[in-house]
Amino acid sequence: xxxxxxxxxxxxxxxxxxxxxxxxxxxxxxxxxxxxxxxxxxxxxxxxxxxxxxxxxxxxxxxxxxxxxxxxxxxxxxxxxxxxxxxxxxxxxxxxxxxxxxxxxxxxxxxxxxxxxxxxxxxxxxxxxxxxxxxxxxxxxxxxxxxxxxxxxxxxxxxxxxxxxxxxxxxxxxxxxxxxxxxxxxxxxxxxxxxxxxxxxxxxxxxxxxxxxxxxxxxxxxxxxxxxxxxxxxxxxxxxxxxxxxxxxxxxxxxxxxxxxxxxx
Amino acid sequence: xxxxxxxxxxxxxxxxxxxxxxxxxxxxxxxxxxxxxxxxxxxxxxxxxxxxxxxxxxxxxxxxxxxxxxxxxxxxxxxxxxxxxxxxxxxxxxxxxxxxxxxxxxxxxxxxxxxxxxxxxxxxxxxxxxxxxxxxxxxxxxxxxxxxxxxxxxxxxxxxxxxxxxxxxxxxxxxxxxxxxxxxxxxxxxxxxxxxxxxxxxxxxxxxxxxxxxxxxxxxxxxxxxxxxxxxxxxxxxxxxxxxxxxxxxxxxxxxxxxxxxxxxxxxxxxxxxxxxxxxxxxxxxxxxxxxxxxxxxxxxxxxxxxxxxxxxxxxxxxxxxxxxxxxxxxxxxxxxxxxxxxxxxxxxxxxxxxxxxxxxxxxxxxxxxxxxxxxxxxxxxxxxxxxxxxxxxxxxxxxxxxxxxxxxxxxxxxxxxxxxxxxxxxxxxxxxxxxxxxxxxxxxxxxxxxxxxxxxxxxxxxxxxxxxxxxxxxxxxxxxxxxxxxxxxxxxxxxxxxxxxxxxxxxxxxxxxxxxxxxxxxxxxxxxxxxx
Numbered sequence: 001x002x003x004x005x006x007x008x009x010x011x012x013x014x015x016x017x018x019x020x021x022x023x024x025x026x027x028x029x030x031x032x033x034x035x036x037x038x039x040x041x042x043x044x045x046x047x048x049x050x051x052x053x054x055x056x057x058x059x060x061x062x063x064x065x066x067x068x069x070x071x072x073x074x075x076x077x078x079x080x081x082x083x084x085x086x087x088x089x090x091x092x093x094x095x096x097x098x099x100x101x102x103x104x105x106x107x108x109x110x111x112x113x114x115x116x117x118x119x120x121x122x123x124x125x126x127x128x129x130x131x132x133x134x135x136x137x138x139x140x141x142x143x144x145x146x147x148x149x150x151x152x153x154x155x156x157x158x159x160x161x162x163x164x165x166x167x168x169x170x171x172x173x174x175x176x177x178x179x180x181x182x183x184x185x186x187x188x189x190x191x192x193x194x195x196x197x198x199x200x201x202x203x204x205x206x207x208x209x210x211x212x213x214x215x216x217x218x219x220x221x222x223x224x225x226x227x228x229x230x231x232x233x234x235x236x237x238x239x240x241x242x243x244x245x246x247x248x249x250x251x252x253x254x255x256x257x258x259x260x261x262x263x264x265x
Numbered sequence: 266x267x268x269x270x271x272x273x274x275x276x277x278x279x280x281x282x283x284x285x286x287x288x289x290x291x292x293x294x295x296x297x298x299x300x301x302x303x304x305x306x307x308x309x310x311x312x313x314x315x316x317x318x319x320x321x322x323x324x325x326x327x328x329x330x331x332x333x334x335x336x337x338x339x340x341x342x343x344x345x346x347x348x349x350x351x352x353x354x355x356x357x358x359x360x361x362x363x364x365x366x367x368x369x370x371x372x373x374x375x376x377x378x379x380x381x382x383x384x385x386x387x388x389x390x391x392x393x394x395x396x397x398x399x400x401x402x403x404x405x406x407x408x409x410x411x412x413x414x415x416x417x418x419x420x421x422x423x424x425x426x427x428x429x430x431x432x433x434x435x436x437x438x439x440x441x442x443x444x445x446x447x448x449x450x451x452x453x454x455x456x457x458x459x460x461x462x463x464x465x466x467x468x469x470x471x472x473x474x475x476x477x478x479x480x481x482x483x484x485x486x487x488x489x490x491x492x493x494x495x496x497x498x499x500x501x502x503x504x505x506x507x508x509x510x511x512x513x514x515x516x517x518x519x520x521x522x523x524x525x526x527x528x529x530x531x532x533x534x535x536x537x538x539x540x541x542x543x544x545x546x547x548x549x550x551x552x553x554x555x556x557x558x559x560x561x562x563x564x565x566x567x568x569x570x571x572x573x574x575x576x577x578x579x580x581x582x583x584x585x586x587x588x589x590x591x592x593x594x595x596x597x598x599x600x601x602x603x604x605x606x607x608x609x610x611x612x613x614x615x616x617x618x619x620x621x622x623x624x625x626x627x628x629x630x631x632x633x634x635x636x637x638x639x640x641x642x643x644x645x646x647x648x649x650x651x652x653x654x655x656x657x658x659x660x661x662x663x664x665x666x667x668x669x670x671x672x673x674x675x676x677x678x679x680x681x682x683x684x685x686x687x688x689x690x691x692x693x694x695x696x697x698x699x700x701x702x703x704x705x706x707x708x709x710x711x712x713x714x715x716x717x718x719x720x721x722x723x724x725x726x727x728x729x730x731x732x733x734x735x736x737x738x739x740x741x742x743x744x745x746x747x748x749x750x751x752x753x754x755x756x757x758x759x760x761x762x763x764x765x766x767x768x769x770x771x772x773x774x775x776x777x778x779x780x781x782x783x784x785x786x787x788x789x790x791x792x793x794x795x796x797x798x
Contacts, residue, residue, distance in 0.1 A: 059633060060632060060633060060635075060789075060790075061629055061632060061633060061789075061790060061793055062790050062793070062794070063790045063791075080786075080787045081786045081787050081789075082632075082635075082789070082790075084635035084637075087633060087634065087635035088635060090633070092629075092633045094629055094633075096626075096797065097626040097627070097629045097793065097797060098624075098625045098626045098627040098796075099627055099630070100562060100566075100624070100627045100630065101627070102565065102566055102569040102570050103562065103565060107562075107565070110552065110558075111558055111562055111630075112630060112634065114552055114554075114555055114557075114558035115555050115558060115559075115630065115631065115634040115636050116555075116634050116635075117554075117555055120552060120553050143569070159630070
């Protein structure tokens with residue numbers, strides 16, 4: 001674990017000028033963002049705003065065209081390969097990528113821990129505790145491919161937590177998760193932040209971000225429109241109202257899609 | 266409906282080509298290759314017009330029967346079928362399986378093999394342009410034969426994918442498939458041992474095949490040309506019935522596939538006892554280091570993922586075919602026995618050449634974990650070597666025992682290990698450098714993703730050739746030891762082949778793991794991007 005020590009006082013995540021272009025679309029456009037250590041940070045934005053692209057570049061899964069990212073002061077994109085030291089500090093839950101789903105839940109979490117270089121007995125013990133905490137103990141020996149969408153999210157979260165990283169980056173962690181499980185995940189994440197960890201999550205749920213996070217950034221068209229504490233960003237209104245105002249709401253056209261009304265047939 | 270599906274297929278093809286210049290290159294190469302084969306076939310069939318009706322009947326009948334057999338079986342073991350219009354994507358549309366079958370039949374023609382077969386089928390009309398009735402029957406026969414080919418390939422792959430649902434049946438099915446294919450390889454051997462092939466025998470075989478479903482459509486015009494219009498029309502009716510049966514079977518398989526989404530557990534939630542069984546305990550013992558964890562994971566996948574099983578069947582079947590065909594036609598029997606272990610080593614070493622693609626985007630876990638590339642490469646290589654090395658050694662000993670060539674055992678062992686090792690090395694580099702699309706985990710293992718058939722052919726060819734080149738010193742010594750007539754020299758050369766093979770194989774494997782590891786670290790993000798495209 002040489003060189004993986006966090007730099008004191010450095011932000012948990014520091015993104016500078018991150019840019020990514022896919023063919024003709026500029027997905028992320030010179031994006032700057034600082035996530036203070038110990039914060040519970042929400043990333044909100046409309047579909048296609050570049051949230052997933054940003055988080056992928058911040059976790060070493062996607063190489064930026066330009067810009068830098070640093071985790072607790074350790075630069076991530078250095079030279080030809082992404083820094084292993086920075087990756088050690090991160091726990092990652094990506095959205096839209098597969099898992100090794102021909103493994104059982106227990107095997108998958110254990111695999112994630114072993115890949116991180118943890119000793120076998122530590123992995124064994126943490127896997128059992130994580131599966132129990134996420135209410136997956138009963139499905140520990142079921143193949144992940146046979147899990148429901150919500151169970152899959154939970155086992156992926158367990159895989160992200162198993163090496164006890166100081167910074168967690170979660171892309172849509174609550175998607176398809178039922179309310180009971182969501183409450184469990186929220187409790188785990190609050191405990192993680194209370195213990196000194198940092199959580200960055202993306203979500204469409206404004207209510208959820210408002211209740212759970214202490215800081216928020218609104219992203220649209222690959223740029224940060226507003227960032228700060230929840231109070232600063234919402235400026236007296238609700239987060240949802242501010243979000244719609246920032247992103248620019250389109251008024252609903254009363255005449256559009258008239259044929260959809262069953263009564264008009 | 267049919268026109269809709271066809272235009273959808275063409276649009277998907279066009280958009281795919283627009284997206285990747287490599288697909289254009291691959292398509293052009295495939296077209297050139299296919300048109301070359303088609304030109305040969307058409308030229309031969311046109312030339313047959315001048316031949317006697319008996320000769321033409323034999324040639325067209327045999328060729329046609331082989332073509333139908335090829336369409337039925339080759340997709341099962343080798344290339345799969347084009348999955349551009351995967352029926353599971355159409356499941357939500359209000360269409361019956363019967364409606365789909367009509368459209369997909371025509372769509373199946375829009376592919377390089379479909380084009381080649383269509384050209385060859387139409388050329389048989391030229392062969393039989395010997396009177397108006399013969400031409401009419403030939404045209405009908407060609408169309409029926411063509412439709413049967415396409416429908417048969419879809420029916421066998423759809424049905425086989427359905428059968429491979431449960432893990433248990435999947436394993437049994439893969440075993441049966443391997444037996445059937447290697448059994449086919451024995452056919453020439455059986456012919457050889459019962460007196461070889463002469464013109465008369467070929468004619469009789471063609472005659473029998475002409476009265477099987479494989480030959481009905483192709484030999485109907487021959488019957489008319491030979492002055493038996495009744496038999497010709499009967500064959501035409503039988504061919505039409507056969508097509509109807511194949512279409513019905515395909516529709517039935519499709520109907521079932523549409524309501525049974527592919528999954529590992531076959532509908533039920535399979536519990537895998539993690540601590541039960543000696544195999545699981547052995548795997549658990551491996552899981553002490555990141556490398557060991559990768560090995561254990563890969564070995565679990567060999568057992569649990571049908572895509573690995575079908576690949577394995579193809580890999581075992583193809584060398585067997587090569588050896589048996591070689592044994593019976595060109596080479597003396599002893600040479601085939603010498604080739605058995607090296608060919609097996611070649612095939613096994615090469616299995617990993619697209620390993621990362623089989624992970625799909627799940628490989629993100631390796632990238633996000635900061636797993637050293639060397640650990641990834643070594644872990645995957647070990648998962649193969651742990652069973653491939655014993656298998657190759659057994660094959661070498663069995664081949665030596667069967668052919669009585671004990672003196673050459675060190676040489677065959679050396680060549681086999683050289684090919685296995687260099688295959689592992691080349692694979693370690695190639696799977697990080699040139700992954701090509703494979704069916705998604707859980708998808709029909711017999712399907713080829715859009716645009717991947719030819720790309721995979723190029724990658725497969727290149728990795729095979731390079732593997733052979735790296736192992737060539739040991740191969741050369743094996744050949745030298747086999748052809749020299751001085752026993753002392755043969756023994757010396759054989760042991761030299763063993764030593765060279767060990768050095769070549771081990772060296773290539775180590776070099777491949779090290780440089781492949783560096784590539785994997787550098788190209789991690791690209792590998793995820795390719796897999797999630």
